[in-house]
Amino acid sequence: MDKISFFGLALGLATILVGQVLEGGHVSSLIQPTAMLIVFGGTLGAVMLQSPMPVFLAGMRMSIWVFFPPSIDPLKLISDVGHWSQVARKEGLLALEEQIPSVSDPFARKGLQLLVDGAEPDRLREVLDVEIGAYEAHLKLASKIWESAGGYSPTIGIIGAVMGLIHVMENLADPAKLGSGIAVAFVATIYGVGAANLVFLPIAKKLMANISILVIQREMLVDGLVGIANGDNPRIVESRLQGYLA
Numbered sequence: 209m210d211k212i213s214f215f216g217l218a219l220g221l222a223t224i225l226v227g228q229v230l231e232g233g234h235v236s237s238l239i240q241p242t243a244m245l246i247v248f249g250g251t252l253g254a255v256m257l258q259s260p261m262p263v264f265l266a267g268m269r270m271s272i273w274v275f276f277p278p279s280i281d282p283l284k285l286i287s288d289v290g291h292w293s294q295v296a297r298k299e300g301l302l303a304l305e306e307q308i309p310s311v312s313d314p315f316a317r318k319g320l321q322l323l324v325d326g327a328e329p330d331r332l333r334e335v336l337d338v339e340i341g342a343y344e345a346h347l348k349l350a351s352k353i354w355e356s357a358g359g360y361s362p363t364i365g366i367i368g369a370v371m372g373l374i375h376v377m378e379n380l381a382d383p384a385k386l387g388s389g390i391a392v393a394f395v396a397t398i399y400g401v402g403a404a405n406l407v408f409l410p411i412a413k414k415l416m417a418n419i420s421i422l423v424i425q426r427e428m429l430v431d432g433l434v435g436i437a438n439g440d441n442p443r444i445v446e447s448r449l450q451g452y453l454a
Contacts, residue, residue, distance in 0.1 A: 213274050213414065220406040243396035246368035247361055247403065254360040255353050266346070267353035274414045280421055282428065286449045289432035292320070293442035301326065301436075315339065315426060319433045329437040336430045344423045351415035358408035365400015369393045428452045 225235055256264055288311075295303050305324045311317045318339070322332050372393025428449050435445040 210275055210277055210414075216410070217406070224402065224406075237391065238395060238398065240392055240395040240399075243365075243368050243372070243392070243399050246371065247365050247396055247399040250364035250367070251357050251361040251400075251403070251408075254364070255357050258356060259353050263350050264353060266350035270347070270350055270415055271354070271411060273418050274411050277418050278422060280425055282425060282449075282453060285425060285428060286432075286446055288316075289429065289436070289449060290442050290446040293432070293436045293440070293445045296323070296436050297439070297442060315343075316429055319429060323433060323437055327437070329434045332437050333430055333434050336426075336433070340423060340426050340430070343426070344419065347419045347422070348416070351412055351419060354408050354415065355412035358404040358412060361404045361408060362397075362400045365397045365403075368396025368400070372396060424452060 225238070228235060228238060259267070292304055292307060295307065301323050304320050308317050308320050308324070311320060315336075319332070319336055322335060327335070370393075372395075373390065376390055376393060431452075432445055432449050435448060
């Protein structure tokens with residue numbers, strides 16, 4: 209669990225609410241269902257319009273990574289690669305076939321199978337790098353729906369404010385309603401700008417950071433497998449992978 213994400217979101221929202229109270233306002237004045245519907249509904253519609261369904265659904269599922277990032281254990285990866293290297297050095301590459309069923313990561317299983325099949329180091333790296341590139345592109349495309357939401361929501365918030373002001377102008381004959389009406393109109397702007405800068409854009413940045421870590425882990429694996437294919441000493445292979453941890 210990423211505790212700093214929980215704390216950051218809570219802190220951002222709390223400071224806004226506390227600031228509203230310190231300025232003499234009421235928290236209830238920031239709760240406007242109509243403005244919320246316009247901003248979040250409009251933003252959702254715009255993001256859905258720009259994204260294919262598989263990309264949109266993947267981006268929504270990825271949002272959980274903000275608070276519960278994917279499990280990553282580079283030390284275990286280094287240990288596994290070191291073990292495979294020792295097996296290959298003592299018993300030959302064909303002996304790695306017995307290791308494949310115990311590997312849960314499909315990408316690692318594919319790399320080991322290529323080793324067993326006798327792929328040359330350059331060809332091994334080429335094949336796996338293509339898969340890494342496609343994997344990274346897919347994840348980044350899915351994460352960009354949150355970046356897009358951060359771009360759309362402020363503008364849609366302004367649309368909500370203008371709509372509210374139009375309603376205010378229709379009631380000019382009743383001056384008592386003007387002040388509260390204008391205040392309500394600008395709540396939509398707060399929703400739009402606040403959601404973009406406190407939720408959508410931070411989510412996009414956090415997802416990109418997680419994607420970078422996942423890609424680096426795969427690059428570590430490829431580097432280790434290429435070292436095994438080259439017949440490098442297991443200690444050298446492990447030392448090279450430990451350099452990624454810096």
